[in-house]
Every structure is written in C-alpha cells, then in structure tokens.
Amino acid sequence: GENVEQHPSTLSVQEGDSAVIKCTYSDSASNYFPWYKQELGKRPQLIIDIRSNVGEKKDQRIAVTLNKTAKHFSLHITETQPEDSAVYFCAAQDTGRRALTFGSGTRLQVQP
C-alpha cells in the first residue's frame, strides 16, 4: 500500500520568512495530493491540493510543487504570519483506493 513520509516534524520560522514542508510517497499510481492545516483541537482544513497532471499550483502565499519522477511533493508558505502556526499534513490518494494516506504532520510555529 501507499506510504507517505513527511519532513520536518517541527518547523520554527520568524514572521515574514518562508516555510517549506516536504513529503515523499511510495505508490506511483497516486494522482492526488492534498495538504491540510489543523489547528489545535480543530478539524483538518484543506488549504491546497495538486493533481498529477500539473507540476505546481499557487494560491496567494501558498504553493505546492509535485515531482512525479522522484515521487515527492512540497508545500511552500511565503511571508509567514503567526496565524499560519498549526500542524500541516500532506496526503496522497491513488486511483484504486479512495482513502487518503497521510503523512505524520509538521508542527509549524511562526514567531512574531
């Protein structure tokens, strides 16, 4: 089955700096890669996703890149703000199994 590795487990940046979180996946059949943000005690919220027919997607300060050959994808947050502090999860979904396989999460702390 699919296996998703996520790094780093914790990340601390100064407000205004950029943050990058990286994930690798094992199943080459995976074709959908969402990123979720989870604040303490809250539900995961989708912040951006990418499908395997594109290499990069941007939404304001957030971008995701996908390298299918290397089987890795990354989340980039620019101009970080304190409200970006949360746990971020990457996930992968393959065509044969609809469920998402999640990474172990990255706790992002943005220092004001």
Add this chain to the structure above:
Amino acid sequence: GAGVSQSPSNKVTEKGKDVELRCDPISGHTALYWYRQRLGQGLEFLIYFQGNSAPDKSGLPSDRFSAERTGESVSTLTIQRTQQEDSAVYLCASSFLAGGPLADTQYFGPGTRLTVL
C-alpha cells in the same frame, strides 16, 4: 451550507464497553470516510463508503470495529469491547463524485474525542 457534523463531540467510556459514533455528511456527498487520529499523530484510514457499493474496510484495526451507512446519509462507527488503545479522535469526512476520473476533495467533520478509561 452545513458541513460534516459528528456526535458526540466527546465520549468517555470504561474499558470493555461498546461505543457508537455518528457522522452526518454534507448533503449530496456520495462518499464517506472514517479516520482515526491518535494524540500528536497523523490520520489513519479506517473505512470508506461509496453509494451502494461494498465498503472498503481495509483500514479497520480489528473485528471490534464496524461501521454502517444508510444510503448516502448518516454513518455510525461502532467499537465493541473498547480498549485503552482505542482512545483517539475519530474523524469523518465526505466527498462528492467519488469514483469519477478526478480525485475528490474530502471535507472533515470536527471529530469525536474518545477516551477509554
């Protein structure tokens, strides 16, 4: 419109008791998923329902876990003879157009925090 809802929000039970967790998906969403999130960890898939198809139960950790869904509406997750290691947040998600050529976005409920004493 209303999002995914779950009840109860918190459940404390004694070891050995059965518990039932409820999920109301977004109206019109054909697919429904259950995940488990242990403290400080990622989400683990449990079970997936899509319309009237047989559910994908491949993530259920033991035969103490079962789930049902009535048509394309409410789902219940039942844990029999609860153990302390069952303590976790149980999250439900739903999505639209599962099974189509494009993967579908999953929207999560607030979860049920289960504590087994």
